[in-house]
Each structure stands twice: as C-alpha cells, then as structure tokens.
Amino acid sequence: MTDSGSQAELVRRSLKRRYRKERRFRFYGITAIAIALFSLVILFTDIVSKGYTGFIKTTVTLEVPLDGELMYLTDATDPDQIAMADFQAPIIKALQAYFPTATSRSDKRELSRMTGSYASNQVRDLLEKQPDLLGTTRTMEFLAHDAVSVYVKHAGDPGYSIRLTEQQQRWTDELLDKGVIDTSFNDVFFSRGDSREPSNAGILGALVGSLLTMGITLVIAFPVGVAAAVYLEEFAPSNRITDFIEVNINNLAAVPSIIFGLLGLAVFIGVFGLPRSVPVVGGLVLALMTLPTIIISSRAAIKSVPPSIREAAEGIGASKMQVVLHHVFPLAMPGMLTGSIIGMAQALGETAPLLLIGMVAFIVEVPDGFFSSATVLPVQIFIWAGSAEQGFVELASAGIMVLLAFLITMNALAIWLRKRLERRW
Amino acid sequence: MIKSNTALAIVALTSGLSMISAPAMARDTVNVVGSSTVYPFATVVAERFGRNTDFPTPKLESTGSGGGFKLFCAGIGTEHPDITNASRRMKPSEFEKCQSNGVKDITEVKIGADGIVIANSKESGRMDLTLKELFLALAKDVPDPDGGEKLVPNPYQKWSDIDASLADKAIRVMGPPPTSGTRDAFVEIAMEGGCKTYDFIAKIKSEDKSRFKSVCHSMREDGPFVEAGENDNLIVQRLVQDKDTMGIFGYSFLMENSGEIQASTVNGVEPTPETIADEEYPVARSLFFYIKNAHVGVVPGIQEYAEEFTSEGAWGDNGYLVDVGLIPNPRDVRMKTAKVVKELKPMTGNELK
Numbered sequence: 001m002t003d004s005g006s007q008a009e010l011v012r013r014s015l016k017r018r019y020r021k022e023r024r025f026r027f028y029g030i031t032a033i034a035i036a037l038f039s040l041v042i043l044f045t046d047i048v049s050k051g052y053t054g055f056i057k058t059t060v061t062l063e064v065p066l067d068g069e070l071m072y073l074t075d076a077t078d079p080d081q082i083a084m085a086d087f088q089a090p091i092i093k094a095l096q097a098y099f100p101t102a103t104s105r106s107d108k109r110e111l112s113r114m115t116g117s118y119a120s121n122q123v124r125d126l127l128e129k130q131p132d133l134l135g136t137t138r139t140m141e142f143l144a145h146d147a148v149s150v151y152v153k154h155a156g157d158p159g160y161s162i163r164l165t166e167q168q169q170r171w172t173d174e175l176l177d178k179g180v181i182d183t184s185f186n187d188v189f190f191s192r193g194d195s196r197e198p199s200n201a202g203i204l205g206a207l208v209g210s211l212l213t214m215g216i217t218l219v220i221a222f223p224v225g226v227a228a229a230v231y232l233e234e235f236a237p238s239n240r241i242t243d244f245i246e247v248n249i250n251n252l253a254a255v256p257s258i259i260f261g262l263l264g265l266a267v268f269i270g271v272f273g274l275p276r277s278v279p280v281v282g283g284l285v286l287a288l289m290t291l292p293t294i295i296i297s298s299r300a301a302i303k304s305v306p307p308s309i310r311e312a313a314e315g316i317g318a319s320k321m322q323v324v325l326h327h328v329f330p331l332a333m334p335g336m337l338t339g340s341i342i343g344m345a346q347a348l349g350e351t352a353p354l355l356l357i358g359m360v361a362f363i364v365e366v367p368d369g370f371f372s373s374a375t376v377l378p379v380q381i382f383i384w385a386g387s388a389e390q391g392f393v394e395l396a397s398a399g400i401m402v403l404l405a406f407l408i409t410m411n412a413l414a415i416w417l418r419k420r421l422e423r424r425w
Numbered sequence: 426m427i428k429s430n431t432a433l434a435i436v437a438l439t440s441g442l443s444m445i446s447a448p449a450m451a452r453d454t455v456n457v458v459g460s461s462t463v464y465p466f467a468t469v470v471a472e473r474f475g476r477n478t479d480f481p482t483p484k485l486e487s488t489g490s491g492g493g494f495k496l497f498c499a500g501i502g503t504e505h506p507d508i509t510n511a512s513r514r515m516k517p518s519e520f521e522k523c524q525s526n527g528v529k530d531i532t533e534v535k536i537g538a539d540g541i542v543i544a545n546s547k548e549s550g551r552m553d554l555t556l557k558e559l560f561l562a563l564a565k566d567v568p569d570p571d572g573g574e575k576l577v578p579n580p581y582q583k584w585s586d587i588d589a590s591l592a593d594k595a596i597r598v599m600g601p602p603p604t605s606g607t608r609d610a611f612v613e614i615a616m617e618g619g620c621k622t623y624d625f626i627a628k629i630k631s632e633d634k635s636r637f638k639s640v641c642h643s644m645r646e647d648g649p650f651v652e653a654g655e656n657d658n659l660i661v662q663r664l665v666q667d668k669d670t671m672g673i674f675g676y677s678f679l680m681e682n683s684g685e686i687q688a689s690t691v692n693g694v695e696p697t698p699e700t701i702a703d704e705e706y707p708v709a710r711s712l713f714f715y716i717k718n719a720h721v722g723v724v725p726g727i728q729e730y731a732e733e734f735t736s737e738g739a740w741g742d743n744g745y746l747v748d749v750g751l752i753p754n755p756r757d758v759r760m761k762t763a764k765v766v767k768e769l770k771p772m773t774g775n776e777l778k
Contacts, residue, residue: 117745121477159665161683162684163684196465196468196469269504275452275504276456276486276504277484360487361485361486362464362468362471362484362487363482363484364471364472364475364482365475365481385658386657386658387465388465388658388678388681388749388750389681393658
C-alpha cells in the first residue's frame with residue numbers, strides 16, 4: 001500500500017516536470033518555425049522593396065517634328081540618306097519646345113541625354129516603315145535615359161547617386177509636373193532580351209531560355225529516370241552489380257553541379273561538337289544533374305506502394321509487367337512527379353554548370369529555338385547583379401521575383417498533378 | 426538513270442546528315458569571349474551594332490582574359506570564337522599556342538585603358554598613398570620595420586603604423602578574388618611596384634623568379650584585406666555603408682558612383698581619364714581585343730563589329746564608350762589602330778617579345 005502510494009507520489013511529482021519538458025519541446029519547435037518564417041519575410045521584403053521599381057518604366061512623351069531639314073533627310077526611302085541622317089535632332093527640337101533657352105552645344109548634349117540611347121533608333125525605324133511621315137509631327141513615347149529614370153524613381157534614396165546635372169534635374173522636375181515624363185508599367189521588361197541599358201533590358205530572353213532548357217531537361221531526365229527506377233526496383237536481380245550501381249547513383253546525387261558542367265563541356269561540346277551557349281546542351285547537362293534525384297525519389301515512391309496491391313494483382317494472375325504497369329506505376333506516379341519537380345526546381349536555379357558551357361553570356365536576342373544562343377533566369381540575375389549601372393540593382397531583384405514566380409508555378413503544377421493522380425487506400 | 430538516282434540518294438542523305446549537324450557548323454552570330462574588364466565595353470558596342478545594322482547582335486561571354494585566349498586559340502572553325510577580349514596583352518606562349526593550332530592570322534586591337542582605383546566613402550578623408558605604402562598595408566610578408574633585409578609577417582594594423590602622415594584608422598581593404606583580372610592587374614602593377622622599391626627584394630627577381638613572385642604577389646590573409654567576390658557593386662555598397670573601409674575596383678565603377686565614393690591618389694596622382702591614358706597614374710593597364718582573321722567572311726559581321734568598336738563615335742573622346750568608363754587612346758593611336766582593323770593586318774609575333 002505504502003509502496004504504490006509512494007509510486008503515485010513519484011509520478012505526480014515528476015508529472016509537472018514532464019509537462020514542463022513537453023512545453024519546452026513544443027516551444028523549441030515553434031521557435032524554429034518562427035526563425036525560418038522570419039528569415040523568409042526578411043528575404044522577401046528585401047527583394048520586393050528593392051525590386052518593385054524594376055516593374056516601373058520611365059517614359060518621355062514628345063511631339064516630335066519629323067522635319068527633313070533638321071535631319072538632313074529629303075527622301076526617307078533612300079537607304080543612303082537614312083544612314084547619314086541625324087535622328088537625334090528632332091528629339092532635341094521637341095525638348096527645346098519646353099526649354100527654349102537651351103540652345104548651346106552643352107545644353108543640347110544634356111538634352112539628348114534625357115531620353116535613352118535608342119530614342120533616335122525609334123525615329124529612324126518609324127521613318128523607314130512609313131517614309132511619308134516625313135515633314136509631319138508625331139507624338140512619340142521614348143524611354144527615359146537611365147540617369148533620369150534613377151532620379152525619378154530614387155531621388156533622395158541614399159543607396160543611389162544621382163548622375164544628372166543640376167540643370168537636368170530642374171528639367172526633369174518640370175517635365176514631371178507637365179506629365180511629359182511619366183512612369184508606367186514596365187512592359188519592356190517582359191518583352192525583350194538583355195541590354196546594357198537598364199531601361200532597355202528585359203527578362204523575356206532569359207525566361208524563354210529557361211523554358212527551352214527545362215523542356216529538354218524534363219524530356220530527357222523524366223523518362224530515363226523513371227525507367228531506371230522501375231527497372232532497379234522491380235526487375236533487377238539483387239547482386240553485386242546492382243549494389244554497385246545503387247551506390248553510384250546515390251553518390252552522383254551529391255556531386256557538385258559544376259562537375260556536370262565540365263562533363264557537358266567535354267562530351268556534348270567537345271566530342272559531339274554541339275555549339276556553345278545553346279539550350280540543348282544546357283538541358284542535357286541539367287538532365288544529367290537531375291537524374292540521380294529523380295531515380296532516388298522514384299524508387300522511394302515505388303517502394304511505398306503497399307505490398308498488398310502487388311500481391312492482389314499477382315494473386316489474380318497478372319504477369320510481372322502487368323503488375324508494374326497497371327498497378328504499381330500509377331500509384332507511384334504522384335511520388336515520382338514530386339521528385340522530378342524537386343529535381344527540376346533545383347536545375348532551374350543552377351548557374352555553375354552553365355558557366356562552362358557558355359550560357360553565361362550577353363545575349364540580346366530572344367532565343368527562337370533549341371539551337372539558338374540563350375541564357376537562363378538565374379544567370380541573367382547574376383549578370384545584372386554584377387553590372388556597374390545603378391538601374392540593374394532593381395532589375396536583378398525584379399528578376400529574382402520572376403524566377404520565384406516561375407518556381408512557384410512549377411511547384412503548383414506539380415501539386416495539382418499529384419492531387420489529381422493521387423489515390424488513397 | 427540508276428547512277429543519277431544513287432547520286433540523288435547520296436545528296437539527300439548527306440543533306441539530311443548535315444541538317445542534323447547544321448547547328449554546329451553554320452553560324453551567323455559573331456562569338457566573342459574574354460576579359461570581364463572589357464566585357465562592359467564590348468557589350469555596349471555589340472548591342473549598338475545589333476541595333477544599327479542588319480547583323481544579329483554578337484554573343485559575348487565573359488571568361489576572363491586567360492580563358493578567352495584558351496578558347497580563341499583552340500582552332501579554326503565556327504565552333505571556336507571569333508574574337509577574344511583581354512585586359513592584358515597576349516603572351517608569346519599564347520601566340521605560339523594559337524599558331525600551333527592553326528590560328529595563324531590574328532589582328533591585335535588596343536582599345537584603350539582602364540585604371541584600378543583604391544577608393545573610400547566621400548564622408549571620410551581622401552587618402553594619399555604610394556605604391557610602397559599599399560604594398561606594406563596589403564602584403565603577406567613585409568620587410569622588417571626595425572630594419573634589415575628580413576621579411577616578417579605583416580605587423581601593420583593601422584594606416585598610421587606604416588607612415589605617421591596617414592590616417593589613424595585600421596587597415597580594412599576590400600578587393601577582388603584571385604580569379605579576377607582586376608586582382609591580377611592590381612597584384613602585378615601595384616603590389617609588385619611597391620615591392621620593387623626595396624632593393625634587396627628587387628635583387629631576388631634576378632636570382633629566383635618564383636620566390637620574388639611569392640613575396641610580391643601574396644596578399645595578406647590575417648583580416649585587413651578582405652576578398653569580396655567578383656561583384657564590384659557589392660564593394661561599392663560596402664564602402665558607402667562603412668566609411669572606414671577602402672575598396673579596390675575598376676575605374677568605371679568609380680565613375681558610376683562618383684557621388685558617394687572618392688579615389689585615393691597613388692604616388693601623388695589622382696586617377697582621371699587623362700592621367701590613366703598617359704600612364705601617369707601608376708595602376709593602369711591597356712585593354713585589347715584580338716580578331717581571328719580566318720573567320721572574317723565566314724561568320725558575317727566580324728569586321729563590321731570591329732569597325733564599329735574602333736569608330737570615333739564609339740571609342741573617341743566623346744564616344745559612347747567613354748560614357749561607360751573607357752579611357753580612350755590618344756587620337757593618333759586610334760587612327761593607326763582603326764587602319765589596322767580596316768586592313769586586318771595580322772600580328773607577326775615579334776611585337777609581343
């Protein structure tokens with residue numbers, strides 16, 4: 001009696017301590033999650049606060065006098081005249097309408113640096129397409145010069161230095177008041193390839209490059225990886241050779257990605273003679289890199305199919321192949337997809353292996369096929385982050401947002417597919 | 426009849442095969458590789474070239490000067506690049522490598538100069554340094570401050586320890602990592618320059634070259650020198666935040682951020698376009714690109730791109746490259762070089778010796 005009483009006493013006394021322990025344990029867990037969430041919030045706030053201005057463009061809308069005399073142009077259909085004409089002059093003239101006193105050489109020089117470097121190209125292209133516009137006045141929208149853009153978006157921000165002269169700052173303020181200089185959604189960013197001018201640079205080239213590269217990766221890595229997993233899990237005899245293969249696959253998953261780049265350089269470019277900087281080679285390299293991930297996760301998915309399903313199928317006389325294809329495979333599919341998407345997501349963020357096969361490059365044109373030079377999203381971000389021009393800081397952050405959106409879309413697709421295919425028992 | 430059928434079949438087969446390998450063979454885009462220092466200038470030219478002509482925009486890869494030469498000299502054929510940029514002159518060994526791989530005719534184009542600056546925030550005082558002081562501040566081993574011809578691990582922690590006239594502040598310098606061309610140039614020009622001012626070290630050079638290199642080219646690893654990665658923007662940002670830190674980077678980054686940072690004078694010379702161009706500023710280097718003449722006419726646009734690069738509107742005193750920080754050659758050098766490009770005059774190899 002006394003014995004059990006003391007026992008209960010003991011339990012009661014330790015109970016408090018055990019509850020405390022449990023509470024502490026839960027607290028640790030919550031703290032861990034809180035730290036993770038907190039870092040995530042910091043990361044996102046930093047990226048968004050730095051990058052949202054990347055989605056805004058600064059434009060200058062002007063009444064441009066397409067005066068032939070001004071441009072030394074009498075006939076806009078004559079290519080020789082087009083080559084020698086001065087297309088900057090009408091833009092300066094249009095700006096002088098607001099600042100009639102700015103006539104000196106240096107004033108004109110400063111005026112010409114209010115619009116971006118390719119404003120004169122815009123005038124030329126317009127006249128080349130519609131030569132009969134010569135002599136008329138057109139309302140044209142130009143991208144502002146990068147220094148103007150930085151001033152409009154970031155005046156007063158200590159992180160940016162203003163490179164406009166005081167006169168240009170005054171002009172900009174006045175034009176802003178008059179609505180000549182305006183900000184709007186940056187459609188350029190989503191419709192062009194890279195440029196050395198932040199206001200002219202776009203992410204489309206890299207986005208298409210990423211899509212093409214990922215396409216190749218998926219088409220190669222998924223079937224090969226799944227086939228390998230199914231064979232190893234279902235058909236392969238368990239002997240030394242399969243053990244050896246298994247160990248090697250696990251090791252490959254841990255090989256640094258740059259090694260795959262070296263392999264790609266030596267094999268695809270060196271031996272097969274494929275060109276540098278193209279999505280095909282990038283896709284092949286990334287496929288090799290993701291293969292181990294896909295194989296390992298697919299094998300895990302196959303293993304997790306309950307033996308009862310297999311036995312039931314075998315019990316009613318299904319052949320080994322029928323068991324696998326009709327029963328195991330569909331049930332393992334969601335898991336395989338998840339693994340593939342994780343592998344693909346990893347590949348999407350890779351830059352190191354692409355460095356060696358020439359995909360870290362300045363490419364202006366948006367790629368139009370698997371064999372045209374291309375770069376990918378993380379590389380584009382890397383290139384922008386390293387550029388001297390201030391406008392690229394916000395573009396790099398905006399690029400990160402696009403990359404994250406791409407990733408989230410990919411993951412959402414995977415979850416949707418998994419939910420659709422998933423079967424419960 | 427049968428014969429012509431087989432011939433047709435062969436033609437069809439070969440054309441089918443060539444379709445497969447076609448992307449590897451035909452190329453209509455100029456491929457440029459090479460130095461990351463020349464990259465910002467070359468990309469601007471390439472983009473203008475693409476916009477203002479009917480040629481596609483050249484593709485540029487930033488591989489570093491050495492990596493560029495390696496790719497460039499690998500051989501003739503469209504799988505190899507057409508032009509390589511360099512922040513130093515081609516070495517005789519690289520020229521020979523090129524020759525032995527069949528890359529015979531190479532045209533050398535000197536495009537201008539670039540200075541390496543040692544800068545800090547405008548909120549603190551401007552520093553006046555000499556190459557010797559830079560060496561003493563940043564080298565791993567320095568001559569014994571107590572005198573004698575002995576090397577000791579760098580004991581200096583404050584600038585004022587080196588020379589009483591310098592600021593009473595801890596030495597903290599951020600610079601590029603060894604993979605960077607800027608680091609190579611800094612080490613070769615500034616560190617070696619300061620190192621050689623000691624007679625006994627200069628003597629080592631004639632006796633034991635590799636020891637001389639290890640003495641003069643080793644940066645200290647005990648904290649005051651921080652390797653900051655290839656991203657010069659990050660160094661600039663740090664300088665703005667921390668006014669006691671100094672940074673080492675290319676002149677174009679100074680120009681882009683001249684609102685917040687200032688350059689130290691070296692040997693009493695301030696880095697300006699003029700002092701860098703006439704090599705009065707000691708930490709300056711020339712920039713080049715090299716054209717593979719055998720590719721001209723095979724890949725369209727190579728010579729036109731080079732001519733755009735060497736036009737007055739680009740590399741002239743008022744050209745658009747000056748806006749991105751290129752320090753132009755003197756006019757007579759420009760004229761001469763532009764002529765070399767027009768004629769595609771190949772190098773003989775003797776000019777490198």
